[in-house]
Amino acid sequence: MNHQPNTADIQFILHNVLQVQPQLQALSPYGEADADLMQQVLEEAARFVADKVAPIRRDGDEIGAHFANGTVTMPPGSKEAYADFWQNGWASLSCAPEDGGQGLPEVLNQVLYEMLSAANHGWTMAPGLLHGAYECIKHHANPELKAAYLPKVASGEWLATMCLTEAHAGSDLGLVRTKATPVLNPTADEAAMGAAYRLEGTKIFISGGEHDLTDNIVHLVLARLPDAPPGPKGLSLFLAPKFLPDGSRNAVVCERIEEKMGIHASPTCVMRFDGATGWLVGQHGKGLGAMFVMMNAARLHVGLQGVGLLEAAWQMANAYAHERRQMRAPAAADGSRPADSVGQASDLIIHHPAMRRILDTQRAWIDAGRVLAYQTALELDLARHHTDPVRRERAQRWCSLVTPVLKSAFTDQAFHGGSDCLQVFGGHGYVREWGIEQVLRDARIAMIYEGTNEIQAIDLLVRKVMGDKGQALTTLLAELQTDLTATDAGAAQQAEFARMATALNEATAQLLARAATAPDHVYWVAGDYLRALTLVLLAWSWARIDKASAGADARWVAPSQALRAWVLPEFDMRLRLLTTVV
Numbered sequence: 001m002n003h004q005p006n007t008a009d010i011q012f013i014l015h016n017v018l019q020v021q022p023q024l025q026a027l028s029p030y031g032e033a034d035a036d037l038m039q040q041v042l043e044e045a046a047r048f049v050a051d052k053v054a055p056i057r058r059d060g061d062e063i064g065a066h067f068a069n070g071t072v073t074m075p076p077g078s079k080e081a082y083a084d085f086w087q088n089g090w091a092s093l094s095c096a097p098e099d100g101g102q103g104l105p106e107v108l109n110q111v112l113y114e115m116l117s118a119a120n121h122g123w124t125m126a127p128g129l130l131h132g133a134y135e136c137i138k139h140h141a142n143p144e145l146k147a148a149y150l151p152k153v154a155s156g157e158w159l160a161t162m163c164l165t166e167a168h169a170g171s172d173l174g175l176v177r178t179k180a181t182p183v184l185n186p187t188a189d190e191a192a193m194g195a196a197y198r199l200e201g202t203k204i205f206i207s208g209g210e211h212d213l214t215d216n217i218v219h220l221v222l223a224r225l226p227d228a229p230p231g232p233k234g235l236s237l238f239l240a241p242k243f244l245p246d247g248s249r250n251a252v253v254c255e256r257i258e259e260k261m262g263i264h265a266s267p268t269c270v271m272r273f274d275g276a277t278g279w280l281v282g283q284h285g286k287g288l289g290a291m292f293v294m295m296n297a298a299r300l301h302v303g304l305q306g307v308g309l310l311e312a313a314w315q316m317a318n319a320y321a322h323e324r325r326q327m328r329a330p331a332a333a334d335g336s337r338p339a340d341s342v343g344q345a346s347d348l349i350i351h352h353p354a355m356r357r358i359l360d361t362q363r364a365w366i367d368a369g370r371v372l373a374y375q376t377a378l379e380l381d382l383a384r385h386h387t388d389p390v391r392r393e394r395a396q397r398w399c400s401l402v403t404p405v406l407k408s409a410f411t412d413q414a415f416h417g418g419s420d421c422l423q424v425f426g427g428h429g430y431v432r433e434w435g436i437e438q439v440l441r442d443a444r445i446a447m448i449y450e451g452t453n454e455i456q457a458i459d460l461l462v463r464k465v466m467g468d469k470g471q472a473l474t475t476l477l478a479e480l481q482t483d484l485t486a487t488d489a490g491a492a493q494q495a496e497f498a499r500m501a502t503a504l505n506e507a508t509a510q511l512l513a514r515a516a517t518a519p520d521h522v523y524w525v526a527g528d529y530l531r532a533l534t535l536v537l538l539a540w541s542w543a544r545i546d547k548a549s550a551g552a553d554a555r556w557v558a559p560s561q562a563l564r565a566w567v568l569p570e571f572d573m574r575l576r577l578l579t580t581v582v
């Protein structure tokens with residue numbers, strides 16, 4: 001079953017729940033982004049995804065990327081789909097018009113990538129790093145490098161990589177050893193681009209390090225100058241293209257690609273830099289800072305991979321549950337049986353409470369995930385373009401606290417909730433025919449890359465919450481409470497949110513007190529804290545959805561009930577875990 005994006009649901013969240021359009025149109029770059037334009041873009045995007053990207057998912061998995069003699073051949077259909085993608089302007093959707101982009105809001109770009117990931121996670125890895133590379137070059141490269149590389153990266157004509165990881169340096173990038181030596185006698189071409197360096201070292205796990213999708217590949221490489229201090233402060237960022245400006249091949253070699261659990265359409269490359277020419281991007285020793293320009297958007301992007309993959313799993317499982325009959329489901333309280341049971345020896349899987357519970361619960365996660373992710377994308381736009389500094393600060397607070405939640409909680413849910421969706425198929429889910437086992441294999445990596453989920457939890461609790469003694473978090477929760485009052489959310493939903501927010505603030509105060517005598521405690525429970533905040537944010541999201549859907553449409557009522565019955569009770573358990581003594 002090929003994935004079909006559900007644009008009606010997406011539009012409902014964007015417009016009815018979050019009212020993004022007037023907020024976007026009030027920002028100077030998006031004056032023309034009216035509701036019609038947004039709808040047109042989303043419908044076109046959905047068509048592209050369904051027609052061009054979804055159909056090549058299976059070949060991407062089964063045939064995969066193929067390595068031979070230093071080159072990588074992408075699976076059938078990938079190249080054509082990618083040419084369609086960038087030539088039709090999808091790569092440059094939210095890039096600035098002065099860079100050749102279409103200047104549309106970030107939120108539309110994020111929705112596009114949610115649809116793409118749902119339809120074909122492996123293929124989407126190729127363009128997935130483009131926007132981050134664009135931001136990085138735009139904000140940190142010198143004018144000459146920008147002139148040579150920014151337009152091609154903005155348009156997507158050339159793809160880009162992020163070369164950080166080394167065999168001994170994964171989460172701890174401070175251990176990176178790749179060396180950058182200044183070129184003492186640069187050629188005229190080399191000198192024309194600014195300070196040139198020779199890069200030496202081996203990077204592993206580089207997504208899209210080599211492929212045949214584009215004529216050139218722009219590598220962004222973290223490396224260390226000979227006299228740089230050890231640790232993260234000694235890292236600088238370099239741009240090293242596969243082909244140099246004179247058309248010759250740079251000394252960047254793909255040694256091999258990894259055999260791996262999923263995303264087989266994405267080559268995960270070992271890349272050797274054998275004295276490759278690279279140019280400094282930004283300042284010496286500020287390499288990680290330059291990379292972090294792309295981090296918030298990239299982490300949101302991975303969070304949306306989670307939402308998209310769970311949507312894909314849910315669509316498959318929901319369709320199957322409406323076709324397959326097994327055993328009798330219990331009758332309703334009034335003794336009635338479903339109309340579609342009449343004359344049948346057994347009931348549809350969807351009528352078994354255990355299966356309904358799975359599907360409604362995952363629906364509750366997906367819908368709330370969209371609310372949180374689209375709001376985060378909107379906040380990124382507000383942080384960049386709002387004229388009021390107070391509103392910009394609020395937007396930054398939201399992005400800083402909610403982004404690790406999205407990245408971590410929704411990639412966890414894609415895998416674990418996706419596994420529940422596979423359960424709906426019984427043994428048919430475990431075999432390849434139905435396609436859902438691929439979702440699980442593909443989804444697993446999102447919990448690991450772009451900062452593992454454990455690192456996200458530590459970033460949230462230790463750095464962002466404890467770092468200012470809980471002030472930003474308390475402010476965010478108060479803003480969300482005010483928002484529910486302002487949007488006239490239901491009284492029960494407001495009370496539910498207030499209870500959870502108060503309890504989380506109290507738990508934060510207890511953790512701060514405990515840190516004085518047991519500084520390692522927070523590291524044991526950071527994952528529980530992130531999960532507790534996730535559940536508070538789910539309560540807020542569903543208060544907004546309940547209001548917008550007015551409790552009338554069964555489409556929204558069932559997951560709303562599932563949230564209260566099966567998801568939110570976990571909150572109190574997580575709070576108890578926060579006080580566990582190890």
Ligand SMILES: Cc1cc2nc3c(=O)[nH]c(=O)nc-3n(C[C@H](O)[C@H](O)[C@H](O)COP(=O)(O)OP(=O)(O)OC[C@H]3O[C@@H](n4cnc5c(N)ncnc54)[C@H](O)[C@@H]3O)c2cc1C
Pocket residue numbers: 162163164165169170171172204205206207208260268445448449450451452453454455458
């Ligand atoms: C398919 C794939 C694609 C990738 N794409 C790219 C890419 O394009 N570019 C790139 O540079 N890298 C890429 N990576 C690398 C990826 O970002 C790393 O694998 C990831 O950062 C984790 O590093 P590691 O694998 O060395 O694990 P380690 O850092 O060794 O961690 C092992 C375990 O220990 C935990 N851990 C480590 N430190 C802490 C801590 N302080 N507190 C708590 N727990 C901790 C981790 O959470 C993890 O569970 C990719 C990896 C894969 C598999």
